Amino acid sequence: MSRIGSTPSSVTPQSAVEEVTTPNSVESIAEVQDHQEVQEANSFGVDNHLPETSLASDTTDGAQGGMRSSLVNVQLAQTSSPDMDQLIDAMELFEEGRNIDPKDLKIIQAAALDTVLRTFDNRFGTDQALLDQARAKEPHFKDFKLPAVDAEELMGDDLQSQQLQALRMLLLSFQDESDDPLRLAVIGKLAAMGHTQEDLQALVTSAGKGGAAVLYASVSAISKMCGERGNPEVRRRLSDDPVLGPQMQRTDLSPAEKDSLVEKVLKEGTIKKVNFRPGQNRNQVFIVEFEDSVGGEPIRGIFKPEATWFGKDRAYFSREVAAYVFDRDFAKTGLVPMTTSTVIQLGDQHKLGSLQYMVPDMSPLGEDVLNYDPKFDEFRQTDTYKDQIAKLQSLLYIFADPDKLPNDVHATANLQNILVGPDERLWMIDNSYAMGAAPEISDEMLPDQVGEEMLARLLDSDPEHIIDIMDDIIANRDAGDVVRRLQHALEKLNPQ
Numbered sequence: 001m002s003r004i005g006s007t008p009s010s011v012t013p014q015s016a017v018e019e020v021t022t023p024n025s026v027e028s029i030a031e032v033q034d035h036q037e038v039q040e041a042n043s044f045g046v047d048n049h050l051p052e053t054s055l056a057s058d059t060t061d062g063a064q065g066g067m068r069s070s071l072v073n074v075q076l077a078q079t080s081s082p083d084m085d086q087l088i089d090a091m092e093l094f095e096e097g098r099n100i101d102p103k104d105l106k107i108i109q110a111a112a113l114d115t116v117l118r119t120f121d122n123r124f125g126t127d128q129a130l131l132d133q134a135r136a137k138e139p140h141f142k143d144f145k146l147p148a149v150d151a152e153e154l155m156g157d158d159l160q161s162q163q164l165q166a167l168r169m170l171l172l173s174f175q176d177e178s179d180d181p182l183r184l185a186v187i188g189k190l191a192a193m194g195h196t197q198e199d200l201q202a203l204v205t206s207a208g209k210g211g212a213a214v215l216y217a218s219v220s221a222i223s224k225m226c227g228e229r230g231n232p233e234v235r236r237r238l239s240d241d242p243v244l245g246p247q248m249q250r251t252d253l254s255p256a257e258k259d260s261l262v263e264k265v266l267k268e269g270t271i272k273k274v275n276f277r278p279g280q281n282r283n284q285v286f287i288v289e290f291e292d293s294v295g296g297e298p299i300r301g302i303f304k305p306e307a308t309w310f311g312k313d314r315a316y317f318s319r320e321v322a323a324y325v326f327d328r329d330f331a332k333t334g335l336v337p338m339t340t341s342t343v344i345q346l347g348d349q350h351k352l353g354s355l356q357y358m359v360p361d362m363s364p365l366g367e368d369v370l371n372y373d374p375k376f377d378e379f380r381q382t383d384t385y386k387d388q389i390a391k392l393q394s395l396l397y398i399f400a401d402p403d404k405l406p407n408d409v410h411a412t413a414n415l416q417n418i419l420v421g422p423d424e425r426l427w428m429i430d431n432s433y434a435m436g437a438a439p440e441i442s443d444e445m446l447p448d449q450v451g452e453e454m455l456a457r458l459l460d461s462d463p464e465h466i467i468d469i470m471d472d473i474i475a476n477r478d479a480g481d482v483v484r485r486l487q488h489a490l491e492k493l494n495p496q
Contacts, residue, residue, distance in 0.1 A: 082107055082146070087154055091165075095172065095198065097472035103144075109173055110141035111151040115166035118148065119159060120189075130189055133182040137174075164193060168202040175476065177211060184217050191221035195229045204341055207306065207352060208318030209475045215315050216308045219352055222343060226350035231343050237270045238292045253295050259338065261294045266301055266340050266355055274303065274344065282432070283307050283316060288344070288355065300358040303344055304432065305351035314478070316432035317341055320354035322473045323399055323431035326482065329469060330461045331398075333391045333454055335428050356429065361422050366415025379424055388426040390447035391454055392418065394493070397445040398485050401434035407441040436478035440485075443492060450493055458490060 082104075090104040116134045120127040146154065155162035171186045183206065190199055200222065207218035226232075239245045247253075248261055273289040283304040290299045306317045324339035338357040343350050367373040372380065379385050393405065402409035404417045419427040463483045470479035 082150070084150060084153055091154065091169065095168065095202075097469075099468060105173060106141060106144040107146060108154065108169055110138075110144040111146050111154050112166040112169040112173075113138050113141060114145060114148070114151050115155050115162050116170070118151075119163055119166075126192065127189075129181075130185040133185050134170075137182065160193075164190075164196070164199060167193070168198060171202050171206050175209065180211070180213055183210070183214055187214070187217045187221045191224045194221075194225045195232060197232045197234070200225065200232050200343065204343075204352060205472070208315045208321070208341070208473055209471075210315070211475075212311075212313040215306075215313070219306055219308055222352045223350050226343055226345075227348075231345065231350055233343060235268055235270050238265060238268060248292060248294050249296075251295050258294060262299060262357055263338050263340070265290050265292050265294065265299045266338060266357060267342070269299065271344065274346065277302075283353070286344075286346070287358065297360060300360075302356045302358050302429075303342070303353055304356075305344070305346065305353035314437045314475070316437060317352065317354040318473050319399075319432050319435050319437055320356060320430075322435055322470055322482075323395075323401075323428075324356075325469060325473060326398075326466070327395065330457065330466060331391070331395060331454055332457055333388075333395065335388070335392055335395060335426055336431065337427055337429060339431075354432070359419070359421060359427055362419040362427065364416040365418040365420055365426070366413070369414045369416050370412055372415060376420060379420070382424075384424055385426075387451055390450045392426060392428055393445055393447045394450050394454070394489060395428065397441060397443060397489055398482060399431065399434040400436070400438065400440045400481070400485060401431060402438050402441045403430060403433045404428060405445065407445050409439050409441050435474055435482060440481075443488060446489055446492055455490075455494055458486060459494065461486075463487070 087104055087107060090100040091108050094100050094105065094108070113134050116130060117138065120131060122128050122131060152162060155165045167186050167190050171183055171190070174182055187203065187206065190203060194200065194203070203218050203222050203225070207215055207222070210218060239248055244261070244264065247257070250257075253261070269290040269292045271288055272291045275287045275289075277285045277287050279285060283306065286303040286305075288301040288303045290301070292299060304317065304320070306315055318341065320339050321341050324336045327333055327336040337359055340355050341352065342355045343352050344355075345351075363373070363375075365372060365376060395401075396404060396407075403414050405415075406413045414430075417428065417430045419429060421427065463486075466483050466486070467476070467479045470482055473479075
């Protein structure tokens with residue numbers, strides 16, 4: 001949680017860092033809503049129901065948005081004075097993507113709405129949409145409203161931090177499609193005022209989870225905020241770090257140690273060079289070179305900036321990240337290269353996108369998108385290959401990814417998105433067209449059987465925990481569908 005400066009909170013309310021000439025990142029809410037209507041009319045038809053284990057419930061006009069907030073829809077009442085330290089801790093946990101007590105979240109939302117209505121006065125003519133949307137929500141939280149002095153303490157130490165904290169909480173906690181007008185107004189204000197890592201992360205989360213209008217507005221807001229005030233992401237030369245530097249020089253790193261250091265480089269390492277890689281891709285592709293090496297290996301990544309267009313109602317970058325996180329935390333096949341999200345400056349623009357580790361010395365399984373490379377014919381007859389391809393097929397079905405092997409959505413394969421390492425290890429790349437971005441594929445993709453270790457790990461995975469983790473990256477409807485497909489896959493792969 002950001003607590004900036006020490007200016008007393010009793011100063012005259014205003015849009016703290018906003019100037020008269022500062023426009024919102026989106027020209028008008030009406031324009032974005034028109035944009036949303038056009039995109040929704042052309043969106044993919046996707047089955048949006050949740051599995052029973054997702055605890056989906058009837059919604060209210062209050063908080064919505066995944067496992068964290070679906071429980072909040074139970075009607076709660078404030079019965080005693082809240083513990084402010086407990087609320088501050090709960091708010092920090094919520095920003096980190098953790099579940100918190102439903103009553104605490106209602107109180108925090110009420111405080112955020114109250115902060116907006118008390119401190120934004122529309123003196124520059126740019127607050128009206130935000131104020132209108134906050135007023136519309138406020139009556140639903142009247143039983144949870146804190147005294148103004150407590151709301152100020154909860155939201156931050158000074159006016160600016162209070163406003164930004166309130167905006168972030170509104171953006172992260174209201175996640176239903178009916179909340180889009182509020183979120184669009186909040187996104188516009190964050191574009192005009194935001195400047196911290198927390199502000200950026202809230203916008204990244206909203207882009208990854210949002211529908212057409214929220215995706216478009218969030219990507220635009222990130223570009224605007226970073227372009228005007230600089231990218232708040234901190235990158236540094238990790239080899240100069242007294243702890244990390246010696247570790248990165250070791251050549252006897254275990255796979256787990258190497259993975260940890262590579263992930264550190266992708267997230268925090270200093271970028272040396274970014275080169276455009278031509279090709280026929282939905283998004284542009286750039287090769288990112290870092291100044292740091294791990295175990296003597298120069299680290300490179302593939303950066304795909306998020307593009308928006310009419311008809312695109314789901315982010316691609318967040319699906320790349322979600323595929324890696326699901327495999328890392330649950331399936332644990334090691335088939336998905338390490339992937340994170342980041343903002344990189346390309347020319348005079350800052351672009352949000354996915355950044356995936358570029359595993360060295362890889363070759364595509366196909367000599368083109370349709371035909372296997374003959375040099376792998378012998379390898380494809382081995383048990384090693386058959387075991388890995390069965391795991392890959394299982395992931396493709398769970399992710400509803402029609403991109404790599406023939407299926408009922410795409411009759412032709414894209415074998416160049418399956419890579420083979422010199423150690424005969426398979427990797428699946430370009431995982432953006434999955435988890436709701438494309439029509440679902442049938443369970444014909446599933447193999448007859450899959451390795452016992454992978455099967456055991458998936459059987460042991462808690463559906464609610466999966467949704468809780470994935471719901472911080474992609475929309476709850478899509479996270480729920482991942483669990484639904486997983487459960488169906490397990491029924492077919494493990495009839496007992």
